[in-house]
Each structure stands twice: as structure tokens, then as C-alpha cells.
Amino acid sequence: MFDNIYTFYDDAEYHINSLNANKIIKLLKKRISNGEETKQNYAFIADVYLMKGDLENALNFALKSKQLDQDYYYADVIIANIYILEVNICMAAKYVENILEKCSEDYYLGYYIAAVFYTFQGNEDKAQEYIDRFMNTSDENPDFIRLKLELLFIFKDYSNLLKTSFSLLKTFPINIDYFYNAVAMMFVSIFSILFKKIDLPYLFYLLFSSSKDDRYLVLSEKYKADNNLEKSLYYIDKAYEVNPKSCYLIKKAELYSMFDKKDDAIKIYKDILELDPTYIQCYYDLSEIYYFIGDYKQAIEYSNQAILVNYNTEEAFNIKILSLIELENYDKALENIKKFEKDFPNSADLNYHYYSVYKGMNDFNKALVYINKILLLDMHPSFLMCKAILLYYKGIFEDAINTIFKAIELSEKDDGAMYYWLACCYEAKEEYTIALEYINKSILYGEDGLWTFFHKSTILSALGKKAEAKIAYDKAVTLGYKEE
Helix, strand or coil: CCCCCEEEECCEEEECCCCCHHHHHHHHHHHHHCCCCCHHHHHHHHHHHHHHCCHHHHHHHHHHHHHHCCCCHHHHHHHHHHHHHCCCHHHHHHHHHHHHHHCCCCCHHHHHHHHHHHHHHCCHHHHHHHHHHHHCCCCCCHHHHHHHHHHHHHCCCHHHHHHHHHHHHCCCCCCHHHHHHHHHHHHHHHHHHHCCCCCHHHHHHHHHCCCHHHHHHHHHHHHHHCCCHHHHHHHHHHHHHHCCCHHHHHHHHHHHHHCCCHHHHHHHHHHHHHHCCCCCHHHHHHHHHHHHCCCHHHHHHHHHHHHHCCCCHHHHHHHHHHHHHHCCCHHHHHHHHHHHHHHCCCCCCHHHHHHHHHHHCCCHHHHHHHHHHHHHHCCCHHHHHHHHHHHHHCCCHHHHHHHHHHHHHHCCCCCHHHHHHHHHHHHHCCCHHHHHHHHHHHHHCCCCCHHHHHHHHHHHHHCCCHHHHHHHHHHHHHCCCCCC
16 A cells, blocks of 8 residues: 655656645646546645645545545545644544554554544543554654654653654655754754753744744643633634634633633534534533533533534533433433443443432432442542431431541541531531531531531530520521521
8 A cells, every 4th residue: 555655756756845745736636637546646635735734625635535445544544634633533533443443553654643643632541552552663764753753752752852863864865844854853852951941842833833823822822831811812813813723713612611711612612513513522522511510401412412423422421410410310310320331331430420319319328339339449538428428318427427537537638528517417416515516617617608507506506505506597597598
């Protein structure tokens, strides 16, 4: 399979670069018009357009290549690369999966694109798996070395960057672009040794990126890291002005969401879906935002859309189940948990879902079974508190108290909620003096809601402190307490 960026001109091998790119496009289009309509010729044109940053034309010609041969996975590499650059992760996943399913064991382009894809997806383990496979491929042609440089840079392996840069430099004059690439990476390598505190990826993209919108994107990311929303938004808007790509709108929506401007983020995600329905990851992002702002019906609607298109399905299922529990639709939640268990039997969230739904249904015995399963794996204070609260509802106050003390012991900081539940337990045991101590401690550490003051009033009343009890009761009423 002919799958590198070479073509032929007057029977001589021609290595495609930025200087001859337009000539190569004309040459290949002429060949196609003369009847040489091959998958390779379409893929080469796509590759050249990709090199030039013309992603629309690149995608069109790569798809034509695929129409001629659905199994031509070099075209898949180009298409996956385009969608990664567009931050259209779901569409990229489709082509990455196709490459890995069909390519040969030593196909370094497949390993390269998988490493980049999983990096963008945030799956560090998978990314490392494929970068290891790539590095273990013994192929020293110039294209391999150039991709190796990219991966070393992305994964910040600066120690090997200088040596590999020299290897690529030795291939000159085969490709002028590779020469500049090697020099740039040598610059990065030297600076990484001399100035370790400099943000090299930021500096590199700012100095060497040929694309103005890329430079604006880098500046936006820098200000985002500095928590400067105004500046970050300014530069992402500038990037969109230069090149109106949906991926810049996604970055903008992420900024709004990150800085708690959820309504603005929602509008942008919906606009993106109207502009380009292939950005189906927006369904999941919308479901997540709606869940966090408490609009559980909309969260379910968009999580259903995400599940339907099979995007981030496990997390989408999680949001749907949690939303159903918040809406107290426990039967529907339980039905979805059973579907979730079938598809994701090893999910870390499964036992918590069962605990939550059975607690909501007041089936405390079953809820205890699942919280105990969680605690076998993770003795976290929050899970211990879940167990303590169940024990309280079951009237097993002494065990509840012991469990809370264990949670306090393991907790890194004082938590008012823990002392609140201790007070409730001692109140139920009619040990009011101890209960008053812990209810006051809970208020001291921030647990100052209406139920805290209601319980304080009942504890004070039991101790005969009527005037103080009335003050606490009035405070509870002020905070929203109403007698049923």
C-alpha cells in the first residue's frame, strides 16, 4: 500500500513539501482528470491540503479516496488527523478504531495517530500504550523520524528530542519542511536543558506556528491557565475570526463552563450542533452542564442523545441515572442501572448507583449492602458517612457514631456535616449535652442550614434552655424551615 507523502513527477520520486505543494496538487488533479482516478491520488491530494491547513478540501479528497476503497486505512489516517485538528473527537474515534482494526502490526502511522487521539481524549494509559508501540517500530525513514519528533515533543520527552532532531537533519535535502522542523526541535531541546522552567510547548507554538489562528489559540490557552477569562476569550475569538472552525467555539464553550457561565456555554454548544451536527460530543457536554445547574430533565434529554450516538456512553449513563435519582424517579433509575451494569459491569460507579437508588427508596438494608461493597475497595470518609447515615435511619445509633468517628479520623479537615450527624445520633440516644456540643461544632465548621438550627432548638429544649431554643428555632424558620 502506497501510504507516505511521496508522488512521482517525470518518473522521479517527489517528496511533497510546502514549496512544491501547489504544483503537486495541480499534477495530481491533472492525472485524475486524465483517468488516473485512484485511491492513492485522492489521498495524496488530501495529504497536501492537510499540510497547507485547508481541512475542508483535505476531508473532501480523503473521503473520495475512501469511496474507492473502504479498507484503505491510509485515508483513515488523514481523516482521523483532520478530525483531531478540528477537536471533533467522536468522529476521529470512528476512524482511529478503523485503522487499529485493519492495519498491520508494524504500521507506525496507525500507532502515531492513536497516540495523538488518546492524548486529545485525555486517556493517558491508552496514549502511552500506542506511543510505546510507535517507538518500538524500527523504521528510520524521514517520515517516521518526523512523527517521532512530534510525539517526543507532545509527551515532553526532551531528553531524546535533540538526538532525534539530528537524525532528521541528516535526511536533508529530502524535505525543506523537515529541515526547519528539525532545527526548531533542536532549539526546543537546547532550551529545555538550559531553561527548565520555561513553558516550551507554549514558546514553540508561539514562535514557530505558521498559522495565525494557532498562535491565538496558544495565547488563549495560556490565559486560561492563568485564570484570566477575559483575555482567554479575547484570543479564542481572534482565532475564530481568522479561521471560523467549530473547534474554536467548543474551546469558548469550555471556557464559559469552566468559569461558571453555564448559560453562555449552553448557547454555544447548541449553536455548534446547528452549524455542524457531527460534533456529537456536545450532547454529553450539554447533559453535564444541565445536571450541574439542576435542570435534570434537560440533563436526561441530552444524555439520551449522547447514549443514542454512542458518545462517552458510560459517563452519559451516569448523568442520566443521577438525574433520575434527583427527580426521585427511582423505578426508572433502577431500570437504567441494570442496563448500565450489563454494559459496564466493572464500572466504579455501579455500586454507588445501587446505593443511591435504594437509599432514595428507603430500602436501607439493600443500600447498606452496596455501600459496604464500596467501602471494601475505598475507605473514604464520604463513603463512611453514607454508611453512618443509613445506620442512623435504621436506628443503629452506636454503630453510626463509631462510623462517623472513623470518618473524622480519616478526614483531612474538619467537616461540619460529620459533627451534625454525630449530634443527631446523640440526640436520638437522648444524650443531649453531648449532642449540643457536636451541633455547636457543626455550626462552627460551616454546617449552618435550617436543619442544623432546628435540631439545635430541639436539643436545647430537651435541656430546658427554652429561651435559647426559641432563638435557634427562629433562625431555622428564617432559613426556610416550615412545620408540616
